[in-house]
Amino acid sequence: MAETLHSTEKVSVAALISVILRRKISRTIDIKWFVENEAYATHIIALCREQGLTDLNEYVDRFEIMMFGKLSTPIPIPEKFSATKNDTKEFRNTLAPSFEEEVEDLKEVIDPHKYVGGIR
Amino acid sequence: MYSKKSNLWIWLFVVAINLLAMPAYSETSTIESPNAEPVAASIDSPTSTIESTYTQEQVAPPVTPKMATVDVTPTAESVYTKPYLVGFDKINSGDTAWMLSSTALVLLMTIPGLVLFYAGMVRKKNVLSTALQSFAICCLVSVIWILIGYSLAFTPGTPYLGSLDRLMLSGISYIKATSQLSVSHLAPTIPESVFVMFQMTFAIITPALIVGAFAERMRFTAMLVFMGLWSILVYAPVAHWVWEPTGLFASMGVLDFAGGTVVHINAGAAGLVCAYVLGPRVGYGKVPFIPFNLVYTLVGASLLWVGWFGFNAGSALAADGRAGMAMLVTQIAAAMAALTWILIEWLVKSRITMLGFASGAVAGLVAITPASGFVNVNGALAIGIASGALCYVGATSLKRLLGADDALDVFGIHGVGGLVGAVLTGVFADKALSGLDANVTLQAVAAFTTLAYSAIVTLVILKVVDLLIGLRVDAEDEHDGLDITQHAERIL
Numbered sequence: 001m002a003e004t005l006h007s008t009e010k011v012s013v014a015a016l017i018s019v020i021l022r023r024k025i026s027r028t029i030d031i032k033w034f035v036e037n038e039a040y041a042t043h044i045i046a047l048c049r050e051q052g053l054t055d056l057n058e059y060v061d062r063f064e065i066m067m068f069g070k071l072s073t074p075i076p077i078p079e080k081f082s083a084t085k086n087d088t089k090e091f092r093n094t095l096a097p098s099f100e101e102e103v104e105d106l107k108e109v110i111d112p113h114k115y116v117g118g119i120r
Numbered sequence: 121m122y123s124k125k126s127n128l129w130i131w132l133f134v135v136a137i138n139l140l141a142m143p144a145y146s147e148t149s150t151i152e153s154p155n156a157e158p159v160a161a162s163i164d165s166p167t168s169t170i171e172s173t174y175t176q177e178q179v180a181p182p183v184t185p186k187m188a189t190v191d192v193t194p195t196a197e198s199v200y201t202k203p204y205l206v207g208f209d210k211i212n213s214g215d216t217a218w219m220l221s222s223t224a225l226v227l228l229m230t231i232p233g234l235v236l237f238y239a240g241m242v243r244k245k246n247v248l249s250t251a252l253q254s255f256a257i258c259c260l261v262s263v264i265w266i267l268i269g270y271s272l273a274f275t276p277g278t279p280y281l282g283s284l285d286r287l288m289l290s291g292i293s294y295i296k297a298t299s300q301l302s303v304s305h306l307a308p309t310i311p312e313s314v315f316v317m318f319q320m321t322f323a324i325i326t327p328a329l330i331v332g333a334f335a336e337r338m339r340f341t342a343m344l345v346f347m348g349l350w351s352i353l354v355y356a357p358v359a360h361w362v363w364e365p366t367g368l369f370a371s372m373g374v375l376d377f378a379g380g381t382v383v384h385i386n387a388g389a390a391g392l393v394c395a396y397v398l399g400p401r402v403g404y405g406k407v408p409f410i411p412f413n414l415v416y417t418l419v420g421a422s423l424l425w426v427g428w429f430g431f432n433a434g435s436a437l438a439a440d441g442r443a444g445m446a447m448l449v450t451q452i453a454a455a456m457a458a459l460t461w462i463l464i465e466w467l468v469k470s471r472i473t474m475l476g477f478a479s480g481a482v483a484g485l486v487a488i489t490p491a492s493g494f495v496n497v498n499g500a501l502a503i504g505i506a507s508g509a510l511c512y513v514g515a516t517s518l519k520r521l522l523g524a525d526d527a528l529d530v531f532g533i534h535g536v537g538g539l540v541g542a543v544l545t546g547v548f549a550d551k552a553l554s555g556l557d558a559n560v561t562l563q564a565v566a567a568f569t570t571l572a573y574s575a576i577v578t579l580v581i582l583k584v585v586d587l588l589i590g591l592r593v594d595a596e597d598e599h600d601g602l603d604i605t606q607h608a609e610r611i612l
Contacts, residue, residue, distance in 0.1 A: 115408035
């Protein structure tokens with residue numbers, strides 16, 4: 001039971017990290033592989049540390065403890081800016097094309113206009 | 121995105137609940153409870169002339185308890201206008217068994233019925249949050265209902281609102297020593313505890329229905345505050361108007377057997393206002409919002425259908441022939457509406473969809489709700505056809521006309537279906553079933569008054585919550601999905 005809860009929390013934190021990485025550096029990661037493969041996890045953690053983001057570092061710390069049982073890398077002191085809020089115009093402009101997940105799925109839909117402006 | 125909660129608030133909440141619970145406990149733990157003295161009104165009194173669907177059918181005089189503190193021996197003609205004590209022998213075990221089953225069936229409609237119905241229709245990134253909203257409402261409203269909701273809805277007070285006699289369920293009794301327990305004047309053959317639970321499940325599903333209108337964009341905390349206020353300020357008063365014999369509409373003779381007005385028109389109007397106030401989702405009308413899994417939706421609709429037997433037949437508040445008729449017409453209307461919906465869909469779009477079948481069935485179930493104890497089979501067929509056709513229009517053409525992003529068509533199906541059912545109850549009500557005359561104009565007035573009240577008060581509540589907390593997640597969070605941004609969970 002405790003193992004399952006631990007695993008669930010690890011996936012949650014990994015998902016949060018993936019969201020921040022995608023927002024900040026447009027890097028998409030494989031969450032499932034991230035929580036399973038230590039080498040991949042080490043690489044992604046290093047990548048996260050390079051960003052120097054306070055919020056991201058907090059999540060990486062939690063993830064690293066759950067994944068490896070200890071912190072292997074020092075926490076950078078300088079804070080560039082918060083990673084969880086970004087209201088810049090540049091970011092907002094990236095929202096429209098970022099519906100790519102749904103657009104990709106559209107290929108499987110016969111009528112491309114279906115589900116636009118209403119579900120029924 | 122995801123922050124830690126302060127333990128201080130939790131402790132304050134626990135302390136407040138305990139302070140509130142203390143007087144109620146002290147009242148119910150003594151035999152000399154307030155309702156040991158039943159209030160009996162003479163048949164000639166003004167209150168007893170109200171054409172209630174409940175009180176005139178089953179009026180059981182209380183027993184003179186062997187060890188009671190008050191010696192009351194009313195006549196057989198007494199009509200009770202508030203909850204009172206009876207002996208155990210006045211409880212009908214058949215009725216009680218059916219009402220316990222019905223209560224479970226109606227709760228099944230929300231969890232997991234509505235949870236699955238809605239979760240299947242939203243995008244993958246919002247499935248968990250949408251499902252959780254209905255589940256959370258179930259917990260929240262359960263507590264609000266016993267704190268104040270039941271008292272405001274189902275005790276006599278003014279025509280507009282009940283009293284606080286049952287605050288914290290004070291006075292609800294089960295006294296083994298004297299073989300007595302309390303019953304509601306609306307359901308004298310079942311324990312009041314069962315009646316409270318049955319009505320609680322209605323109070324739960326009504327706000328849960330609204331979730332579909334603002335899906336994929338509302339803050340979770342704002343949703344909880346809004347639903348709590350809505351349950352007290354909108355649901356409880358409307359339930360009082362329609363179901364409490366001294367209520368505004370009940371005293372006028374408005375018919376609503378199982379909640380077409382109280383539940384569906386009420387939720388539909390609130391949903392439409394929510395959709396307007398929150399605004400459309402990012403990308404609405406430009407990109408497709410592909411539903412996560414319509415099998416969930418069909419399973420959810422099926423659970424709703426089965427649960428609706430408790431909703432409608434249970435509203436007879438007895439295991440009798442009228443409950444049987446209510447169940448029969450419920451099945452017929454749902455099936456007829458589903459067939460009507462897919463026929464129109466086939467004529468208009470040259471295809472028949474799973475979502476169409478599910479939507480049509482729900483539309484029929486909604487429309488037959490107010491009529492289920494009043495119409496015969498022919499009426500059910502007619503209501504099924506009308507609701508299937510008009511709800512299709514409501515979820516497509518009318519939706520485009522209104523211009524609101526009512527994400528899962530709460531107004532199109534529940535609002536429109538509720539209005540169709542309320543009005544057609546006046547048309548098809550069979551006096552042989554209920555002994556009551558119906559009036560189409562009166563039905564329409566009650567339906568549209570409820571629509572207006574719900575819309576206005578919902579608007580006010582939303583504005584207040586927006587000022588205090590903020591209703592909508594920011595575009596960034598909406599883009600990433602509410603599952604991860606509101607709850608730190610996601611479907612992989």
